Amino acid sequence: MTAAMDISWSDLALIFTTLLIPLGVSRYYQLKIERELIISVCRMALQLILVGIYLEYLFQLNNLPINILWLLAMLLIGASSIVSKAHLPKSKLLLPVIVGLSVGLLPLLALICLFIVRPTPFYNAQYLIPLAGMLLGNSLSGNIVALQNVFNSFEQRRAEYEGAISLGAPVNYACQPFIREAIQKSLAPSLASMSTMGLVTLPGMMTGQILGGASPLVAIKYQLMIMLAIFVMLSISIALTLSLTIRCCIDKNGLILVVANKK
Template structure:
């Protein structure tokens, strides 16, 4: 297989001119997203450049302690992003959401590093950090959708919830329909993606490895492994997240203590 083909910075800069197209669409339809789009692109450029430099240092250092600290930082940032996008109070839900991500990520990453990929050492940053990033990155969207749908359904069908509570139902029983709805909605995109993978889309990890010169069959094995891990982690993290969130957001007697401000 051929080695990876480098992209020069000037050519990448020229390619970025295509960003004018979404800005024109934004202007034409008056979407009001120009400022947010520009800020997001600039943040992406700066963050990826800094992370690229840091990861070069991290891969060379390859310290177990620093790798674990970096994973915790990734979880903390991911947690803040999930809660922020769901328009919920950070202080009240930081622990439930971060625990969901941590419990979902840790056993899967351990299995992959110790028994499946088996890098040397097992905490090799070149494998540990990118795989953790893929698992966390794909879980963010699912957790955001889960929280938005849970609190949205709870608000829209509040009379149904209050009727169940007034009839003596426990909080767990009264919120079960909303929890079930939230999990279904959050997992649906991943299930659809898995069902069409290889026919409609060539997933990112597989494509990246092929472009990097890997054998397509090896790339497929890695992609299968990571997709299974993503689906399992999303299922675990969303379930734990919602169950712990219910404990923090709803009083044992049934009174709702917090709610999303997404529609405000």
């Protein structure tokens, strides 16, 4: 196996020119996403370069308290992004989302680092931070979809919910159909991805390891591990986030205290 080939900055600039295509599509169909696309790409590039520089320092330092602080920062930023993209108030929902992500992430991360991969030391930043990033990153969209679906259901099927409450149903029972549907919709893309993986797609972690010179069989084992962990974390975080959200956003009489901010 050969080591990964480097990409020059001039070659990387070449791929940036392909953005003219989606910009042209946006212009032609009047999608009005040109400004957002340019800002998003610039932010992505700047953030990745800065994180790359910082991670090189973090890997060399390999300090447990600093690694923990970095994990906490990732959880906070991820939770904030979920609530913002779902157009919901952070004052009510930031804590439930943080708890959902934390309970989904930390036990799985401990299992992987202590019993499966077993890096030395167990908090080795080279493994801990990328694994946490993959688990969190793949949980963001699922949690956003789940929250949006629940609050859309409260708005579009309000009569159904209020009818159940007026008949004396407990809040959890009245919300159950909405929660069930939200979880199904948020897990569907991951289920579809897993069912076609290897035939339709070669996933990112496996591809990265192969490009880095790892054996395809070793890369497959890592990919199986991370995909199972992602799905488990997604299931835990969504279920717990929605459960805590219901408790925070609906009072004991069934009155909905929070609505989505439509933009």
